[in-house]
Amino acid sequence: MIVGLTGGIACGKSTVARMFEQLGCVIIDADQVAREVVAPGEEGLEAVVRRFGPSVLNEDGTLDRKSLGDLVFKEEKARQDLNAILHPLIRKRMNQKKEKALKDHPPLIIMDIPLLYESKQEQTVEAVIVVYVSPDEQLRRLMERDHLTYDDAKRRINSQWSIEEKKQRADYLVDNSGSLFETREQVESLFFKLVKEIGNDGIKS
Incomplete structure (x- = not known):
């Protein structure tokens, strides 16, 4: 199964991708x-x-x-x-x-694409997962991570679709505003749900 993974800038998409990778999924990272x-x-x-x-x-x-x-x-x-x-x-x-x-034949192939919707690539995958945090938290994380001013961070966020737009189009959501443990629980639950849907129980040992 080919799954698209996307989300707003600084929402923790790469963290979620690593969690899927630890479960045996192949990650194809658009940034890389x-x-x-x-x-x-x-x-x-x-x-x-x-x-x-x-x-x-x-x-x-x-x-x-x-x-x-x-x-x-x-x-x-x-x-x-x-x-x-x-x-x-x-x-x-x-x-x-x-x-x-x-x-x-991995359990899932995750296409990690930050601008999946903006570049109209949702048709190239079978399902889309959107990773999100609140807009205020997104702004705070981006300013802290990239050492940006408020205006520069807002400009970068506004160059993409809003988180709400992406959430409305998503097949599945991962709320990354809590702890890593809480995010991992969501990822594992979603992984098993997707694997069950395709009848494939191959998990990396």
């Missing part, structure tokens, strides 16, 4: 793939530099993510251009990883 396609020598990096200029590179030729982030979160057109460059490359590589993973 996004880093791969802009590694030195990759066509993605070359395309980004053509669009945004050499100022988005570090001295060693790697992508300066902070400089690029500052550009794309302040200008809508820049963000759209970046997405147009990277999304096709990310989708292609994620599909390659998915096809490879299917050969091993």
Whole structure:
């Protein structure tokens, strides 16, 4: 079963993904793939530099993510251009990883995609899990995690669909506003529910 995992920025989606991985699921992480396609020598990096200029590179030729982030979160057109460059490359590589993973018959394949709805990828999975916290908690976590000002954090949050919009579209929800134990309980319950639905009881020992 192919399951999409998404949520708002700083809602703890990566934590939930690790919990699913510990249960034997294969995680295909869009953020990791996004880093791969802009590694030195990759066509993605070359395309980004053509669009945004050499100022988005570090001295060693790697992508300066902070400089690029500052550009794309302040200008809508820049963000759209970046997405147009990277999304096709990310989708292609994620599909390659998915096809490879299917050969091993894992209990679930989790497609960890932060912008799943924004990039219209919900049709590529069989179910969608949304990880969420309250908007106030999301803002607090993002400011703390990325050392952002209030305005910068709000700008990044507003560049995505709201948590409420994502929750309304979701098949399943994970409330990550409590303790790790409480989140893990929800993840385990959801895992067994999904595995039962597909008649597959293979669990990583």
